[in-house]
Amino acid sequence: MSQVPSDPSLDRRSQILEAAIVCFAKRGFHQTSMHDISAEAGISVGLIYRYFANKEAVISAMADRHKSEIQELLDRAKQAPTLFESLEILFTAHCCENSPKVLSAFVVDLYAEASRNPQIADLVRDVLDTAMGGVTDLISRSPEAQSGATHGLEPHELAELIFAVARGMLMLDVLQPQEMTSAERRTRQLEVTRRLWRLLFKTESEPAYA
Amino acid sequence: MSQVPSDPSLDRRSQILEAAIVCFAKRGFHQTSMHDISAEAGISVGLIYRYFANKEAVISAMADRHKSEIQELLDRAKQAPTLFESLEILFTAHCCENSPKVLSAFVVDLYAEASRNPQIADLVRDVLDTAMGGVTDLISRSPEAQSGATHGLEPHELAELIFAVARGMLMLDVLQPQEMTSAERRTRQLEVTRRLWRLLFKTESEPAYA
DNA sequence: TGACAATGAATGAACGTTCATTCATCGTTC
DNA sequence: GAACGATGAATGAACGTTCATTCATTGTCA
Numbered sequence: 426m427s428q429v430p431s432d433p434s435l436d437r438r439s440q441i442l443e444a445a446i447v448c449f450a451k452r453g454f455h456q457t458s459m460h461d462i463s464a465e466a467g468i469s470v471g472l473i474y475r476y477f478a479n480k481e482a483v484i485s486a487m488a489d490r491h492k493s494e495i496q497e498l499l500d501r502a503k504q505a506p507t508l509f510e511s512l513e514i515l516f517t518a519h520c521c522e523n524s525p526k527v528l529s530a531f532v533v534d535l536y537a538e539a540s541r542n543p544q545i546a547d548l549v550r551d552v553l554d555t556a557m558g559g560v561t562d563l564i565s566r567s568p569e570a571q572s573g574a575t576h577g578l579e580p581h582e583l584a585e586l587i588f589a590v591a592r593g594m595l596m597l598d599v600l601q602p603q604e605m606t607s608a609e610r611r612t613r614q615l616e617v618t619r620r621l622w623r624l625l626f627k628t629e630s631e632p633a634y635a
Numbered sequence: 636m637s638q639v640p641s642d643p644s645l646d647r648r649s650q651i652l653e654a655a656i657v658c659f660a661k662r663g664f665h666q667t668s669m670h671d672i673s674a675e676a677g678i679s680v681g682l683i684y685r686y687f688a689n690k691e692a693v694i695s696a697m698a699d700r701h702k703s704e705i706q707e708l709l710d711r712a713k714q715a716p717t718l719f720e721s722l723e724i725l726f727t728a729h730c731c732e733n734s735p736k737v738l739s740a741f742v743v744d745l746y747a748e749a750s751r752n753p754q755i756a757d758l759v760r761d762v763l764d765t766a767m768g769g770v771t772d773l774i775s776r777s778p779e780a781q782s783g784a785t786h787g788l789e790p791h792e793l794a795e796l797i798f799a800v801a802r803g804m805l806m807l808d809v810l811q812p813q814e815m816t817s818a819e820r821r822t823r824q825l826e827v828t829r830r831l832w833r834l835l836f837k838t839e840s841e842p843a844y845a
Numbered sequence: 846t847g848a849c850a851a852t853g854a855a856t857g858a859a860c861g862t863t864c865a866t867t868c869a870t871c872g873t874t875c
Numbered sequence: 876g877a878a879c880g881a882t883g884a885a886t887g888a889a890c891g892t893t894c895a896t897t898c899a900t901t902g903t904c905a
Contacts, residue, residue: 669894680895681897681898684896690896
């Protein structure tokens with residue numbers, strides 16, 4: 426129970442970031458005040474400025490955190506025994522980890538921010554390139570791709586489609602009414618997404634028409 | 636050149652909305668001040684309040700305008716001779732009509748707003764349902780679907796995938812650096828999107844593997 | 846002159862940021 | 876181990892600024 430904090434100032438930083446993502450998901454970056462964050466974290470406003478230069482820096486740090494979270498997620502996905510299981514790990518993480526659309530709301534906001542802030546855009550592009558590189562790799566090594574059951578499309582092209590659908594379903598996620606649970610949203614999204622995966626990696630045994 | 640204004644107060648409204656979308660795309664809803672909008676429109680701040688109750692109302696009106704634009708776009712797409720051409724009209728409109736990512740930045744912002752504002756969420760969901768209904772219809776009537784070359788998927792399921800990829804590509808659009816032209820972005824997006832369409836409506840003549 | 850369109854200075858609330866101050870903790874000294 | 880000084884994490888009131896909104900005033904046309 427009693428954790429020994431390795432670096433207390435790191436704990437403070439992540440405590441603040443944890444509070445920040447809750448506020449950002451609830452209100453968005455620019456409608457969240459520093460007082461909101463401090464209240465959510467249970468600390469004073471001034472203390473935030475001991476750990477972050479300004480509000481911009483909090484947003485940037487959140488984007489960085491998102492980058493390393495995706496990196497970890499990718500590593501975890503690579504462990505999965507089949508391509509399909511890897512894809513499921515990757516593309517439904519945002520439904521379960523935090524309960525109510527916290528992550529998807531944050532990511533949509535991040536893209537909105539990226540459209541105006543080139544620094545954020547670079548970072549998001551970087552995250553995307555890394556993740557897509559990883560998935561392209563996963564696809565290349567998969568038996569599905571090596572057996573040639575990919576409609577003559579390159580692994581890279583398949584990855585592009587998979588990511589497009591994933592982003593599209595994430596956008597849809599923020600439209601779902603609050604009363605829908607994470608599990609429900611996950612199921613709905615998996616339904617659509619799996620349809621694409623099956624199509625892309627169709628084992629030619631099943632006939633398209635009976 | 637000299638238009639006869641049918642209703643001058645309607646013109647004022649759309650003049651303000653025109654200025655607003657430029658500002659919103661440049662800075663986002665909540666970083667845009669009423670002064671920004673009035674300056675862009677070339678009018679005074681106070682005048683905006685003659686036509687809109689408050690800032691929220693401007694955002695809502697913009698969302699409404701978006702709804703009717705999509706409606707018109709759908710009607711135009713329905714006129715096209717083939718399914719593929721209909722889809723191209725629908726899903727690249729945001730690349731050409733306004734020059735530099737204005738529309739895609741606005742739409743991503745709109746989704747971000749929808750994640751917090753249930754009223755906006757309802758409206759966006761409504762737009763989406765209408766558009767998807769239209770496309771589902773287009774697909775049903777298309778020779779591609781009627782010849783059964785759709786992998787046993789329902790028109791509705793095909794539409795879901797098409798819209799997911801479209802939203803995903805729209806998100807990608809806001810990440811593209813400013814120096815990329817609308818035409819370039821359009822080409823890139825069409826490449827990926829067409830790949831999906833060909834896959835979904837594959838004429839079984841072309842073999843997957845040579 | 847009357848009716849209405851349009852202006853932009855004025856208002857007050859809210860925000861990001863600063864900083865003087867507090868106080869628990871720790872090392873040092875006897 | 877008791878007394879004391881130093882440290883810096885933490886506080887929150889205060890500051891300057893920005894912003895949405897209001898409204899007294901001016902301009903315009905019939």
